[in-house]
Amino acid sequence: MIDIPSAESTADDFEDRYGRRPDGVWSAPGRVNLIGEHTDYNDGLVFPFAIERRTWAAVGHREDRLLTVHSGAMPEPAQASLDALSPDGFDGWSAYVFGVVWAMEQRGVSLEGRTGFDLMLASDVPLGAGLSSSAAIECAVAIALNDEWELGLTRRELIYICQLAENGAVGAPTGNMDQTASLMGEPGHGVLIDVRAETADPVPLHFADEELELLVIDTRVHHEHATGGYGARRKSCEDGAAAMGVDSLRDLGEADLPRALETLDDETYRRVKHVITENARVARTAEVVQQDGPRAIGDLLVQSHASMRDDFEISCPELDLAVETALTQGAVGARMTGGGFGGAAIALVDAGRAEEVGAAVEAAFAESGFTAPIVFVVNPAAGAHRDL
Missing domain, CATH: 3.30.230.10 (Ribosomal Protein S5; domain 2)
Incomplete structure (x- = not known):
């Protein structure tokens, strides 16, 4: 034990x-990022929550x-x-x-x-x-x-x-x-962060009210942010902003994508496209979860994963398999979370089905010859504090 x-x-x-x-x-x-990846260093929007771990x-x-x-x-x-x-x-x-x-x-x-x-x-x-x-x-x-x-x-x-x-x-x-997220988290809430405005607003997530649980699938593919692709992605964003004549990608919206397509090389365009569309998805997720509840955000989570897989290229086969399997098993939505190149995926599932979905993911990993994942449920928790 x-x-x-x-x-x-x-x-x-x-x-x-x-x-x-x-x-x-x-x-x-620790924290789970519900949505909003690689947007924070671009002065953008992110929507994480603190977890019990x-x-x-x-x-x-x-x-x-x-x-x-x-x-x-x-x-x-x-x-x-x-x-x-x-x-x-x-x-x-x-x-x-x-x-x-x-x-x-x-x-x-x-x-x-x-x-x-x-x-x-x-x-x-x-x-x-x-x-x-x-x-x-x-x-x-x-x-x-x-x-x-x-x-x-x-x-x-x-x-x-x-x-x-x-x-x-x-x-x-x-x-x-x-x-x-670690310092500002609140039980039952996400933290809607506007990096440029320096605001961090608690937003009720209503997972328990809607009988949902957030499943974390740790692929056990470890990453290091101090080396490798993270820095390269950040440089692409900086280069894209400079080529578009703005201080930060936060200054661009979806209406700027046609000009970006004409201005940037293919790789830089796709990096910029991810950040622009991800900012829009974060804003929409925070709006939808309050107006319509967490069951209505599934498509936004799936779109986010596709963007990270295809445009920002920070996913990996294990993360893709975790997301695909969870969705096949009826998850409301799923996506990779964190900086990428390994790490964890999340899946929003019906309460009581987390074990079943987790077992399906484990079986899919075994069939593909991947290292067995670690699967567990997390809940939005309190931020940093004194315990004793």
């Missing part, structure tokens, strides 16, 4: 490691300037000093922790006179599944230090700190959708 971490178990792990109780335990969730951070102050981090998921502890914080010195997973402290200093938090900390991490957010395990770490650490150091930073300021940690310390060129 697998032990599922909790605030209490993380506090106990801290005590076992450091010989004292932590000052507190904080947590932040979380990362816990137990923190206790030290009398010196040393920062130490332990995690049961990592074989070796990591440490740094407040006197010598630099992304060049961060090694692997520790960049998600120490990068937050570095980003705080970059955004004006003085580290002079502060003492260090000991930290214990635990998480049940799957790694590399497109559910934002990295933002869950960053946001848990950020909200913990905001309290521990009595910084008084707002959630919006913490979002920018965590994004800077991801971009500047980890080296992943992402937007701030993940951090916003």
